[in-house]
Amino acid sequence: xxxxxxxVDAFIAGxxxxxxxxxxxxxxxxxxxxxxxxxxxxxxxxxxESALRAxxxxxxxxxxxxxxxxxxxxxxxxxxxxxxxxxxAAKAHAQKVRYAEIFFDPQAHTARGVAFDTxxxxxxxxxxxxxxxxxxxxxxxxxxxxxxQAEFAMATLxxxxxxxxxxxGVGLDSDEAGNPPVKFREVxxxxxxxxxxxxxHCDVDQENSTxxxxxxxxEIGADxxxxxxxxxxxxxxxxxxRERGLGLTVCPISNAHVTDGMxxxxxxxxxxxDVKVTVNSDDPAYFPGxxxxxxxxxxxxxxxxxxDLVRLQRNAIEISWAAPAVREEFLAELAAYxxxxxx
Ligand code: ADE
Ligand code: ZN
Numbered sequence: 001x002x003x004x005x006x007x008v009d010a011f012i013a014g015x016x017x018x019x020x021x022x023x024x025x026x027x028x029x030x031x032x033x034x035x036x037x038x039x040x041x042x043x044x045x046x047x048x049e050s051a052l053r054a055x056x057x058x059x060x061x062x063x064x065x066x067x068x069x070x071x072x073x074x075x076x077x078x079x080x081x082x083x084x085x086x087x088x089a090a091k092a093h094a095q096k097v098r099y100a101e102i103f104f105d106p107q108a109h110t111a112r113g114v115a116f117d118t119x120x121x122x123x124x125x126x127x128x129x130x131x132x133x134x135x136x137x138x139x140x141x142x143x144x145x146x147x148x149q150a151e152f153a154m155a156t157l158x159x160x161x162x163x164x165x166x167x168x169g170v171g172l173d174s175d176e177a178g179n180p181p182v183k184f185r186e187v188x189x190x191x192x193x194x195x196x197x198x199x200x201h202c203d204v205d206q207e208n209s210t211x212x213x214x215x216x217x218x219e220i221g222a223d224x225x226x227x228x229x230x231x232x233x234x235x236x237x238x239x240x241x242r243e244r245g246l247g248l249t250v251c252p253i254s255n256a257h258v259t260d261g262m263x264x265x266x267x268x269x270x271x272x273x274d275v276k277v278t279v280n281s282d283d284p285a286y287f288p289g290x291x292x293x294x295x296x297x298x299x300x301x302x303x304x305x306x307x308d309l310v311r312l313q314r315n316a317i318e319i320s321w322a323a324p325a326v327r328e329e330f331l332a333e334l335a336a337y338x339x340x341x342x343x
Pocket of ligand 2: 173226282
């Protein structure tokens, strides 16, 4: 199911934003894909951008992931990764995203012969340049691919250690079927010992969704859950999530593409249950809509008032891993915006 784009109203457009669930490889827009392919002398099996978009015909997580990984073949050099992150940083700045924690999938690159250093250096250089130029702050979160062996994740974790100052946390993504959080128990324990913050995907409506959420909460002890909407099905689990102040980074337009809808009623219920839920864009080049469009799409169906929209941003910065000064600056700007708007 897809969603007709809802217009971004003035309140959403002006709202200072914090994004916590955004895969940098999922921001690879068709135009950039073609440009990088041309620069790298790579032949794409599509005549043009609209033929490429027409091939984005997926209805579930594995279908999406096949297209997503195939698209990465154009990312080879440090400059390619730089251009990818620079494009997202410009988009984020235009949408008043002040702070973003940005996933990247190093194994999807190292597995095809691209050096870890190339990936991290290109992304970091772009984010540093963007911060100097516009003030937009992007921090990296390294995701492990759960459909690979835990040993590969551990080796990637070790590989990342010299780059620790550039990476705020680690996550877990890719195909969830048969790949529960506990498969990576040792990897996440080591990551925590190394000082990384932890988050994990529990995608929507997966086989064993609530069991996977339980593992994250009870056995791994992650700081956040990416998606995690199915926690609503287990009131005791939901109560523990609320008590511990664990955040859920939900992605409505993404949900509409890989499940049976945006899950607007569920997101409303999470807000009403006082869970620290945030709204994010996931893979905006594939699930069309950056964070402003996600808020706009959700506003009507989830009956979000202006005050709810402010609360979503407050939740996001509160569950973020931003430095205290960044957090305070964001909260002050948000409060001033709300007050100015009379909310
Ligand atoms: N990789 C990129 N986007 C993802 C998602 N929404 N779920 C799991 N893995 C992903
Ligand atoms: Zn995701």
